[in-house]
Amino acid sequence: MSLLEQTIASIACEIPGATRVFHKFKLDFCCGGQQPLKDAIAHRNLDAALVVAELEQVQQLPSEDTDWRTAEPAALIDFILERFHALHRIQLPELARLARRVEHVHSDKPGCPLGLADHLLYMQQEMESHMQKEEQILFPMLKAGHNNMVQGPIAMMRFEHEQHGEGLEELSRLTNDITPPEGACVTWRALYTGLTQLREDLMQHIHLENNILFANATLPQ
Structure with missing residues (x-):
């Protein structure tokens, strides 16, 4: 194909x-x-x-990336927790702080991302709730091999992933697709660099869960 x-x-x-x-x-x-x-x-x-x-x-390039499709669920879950859950808990509050500063100092300038700080705090709250549900309910069930009991929780997590995707779309709208205006200060540029990294990390996070961890758990036994 x-x-x-x-x-x-x-x-x-x-x-x-x-x-x-x-x-x-x-x-x-x-x-x-x-x-x-x-x-x-x-x-x-x-x-x-x-x-x-x-x-x-x-x-054609050689790769040292782990093929998570063949990994044990516990190994992938541990990677997600360490690489993404812990990281998002650092990224979002720091980006909200930077956004608040940019909005305060540059509110009168064209392209200022007004409302971005509040949106990032909203994303942080939604992400924290989502990650706690995974950490406390879904991930322990997957690690224990209770795949016959995870269909409902997985459906809910997939739905919330769609909401996270909508959050990224709103982030893009507020920031002209994360493009700083000409002459933006160092803080403004640092904020947008961090937002780009957040978007890439969150998309990779959701990909590993939706397309590998959850997909493998819902395969016919």
């Missing part, structure tokens, strides 16, 4: 480095990962040959 016929999620799982290409072309491989690549490309009016060429290029 050609790359264009495959879903974005399957490509993200199969090709190490594919997510970097998807970030570059702003293709959603986490919440929107179940659509074929050709449909996602058409929706964004991209050059299909260019996207495929870049994917084929990274496909």
Whole structure:
């Protein structure tokens, strides 16, 4: 099957480095990962040959990335906790602090992301609630192998992932797609660098859960 016929999620799982290409072309491989690549490309009016060429290029590169599809659920869960849950708890409050400062100092300037600090605090609250449910309920069940009992919790987590995706869309709207205006100060640029990293981390986080951890748990036994 050609790359264009495959879903974005399957490509993200199969090709190490594919997510970097998807970030570059702003293709959603986490919440929107179940659509074929050709449909996602058409929706964004991209050059299909260019996207495929870049994917084929990274496909040829050696990779040291872990293939989480074959890992034990406990190993993937531990990685998610250490790499993403702990990180988001640091990222979001610090980014909200920087956003508040930018809004306070530059509120009269074109392009100032008014409302961004409040939105980041809202995202922080939603993420904290979501992560606690995973840590206290779903992840222990998955580690114990109780896959027959996780369908409901997984459905809820997938739904909340969609909400996180909407949060990223609002973040993009408030910041001109995380693009600082010409002449932006150091703090403003540091804020947008951090927002870019948050977006990439959160999308990778959701991808690993939706397309690998949850998908494996719901496979027919």
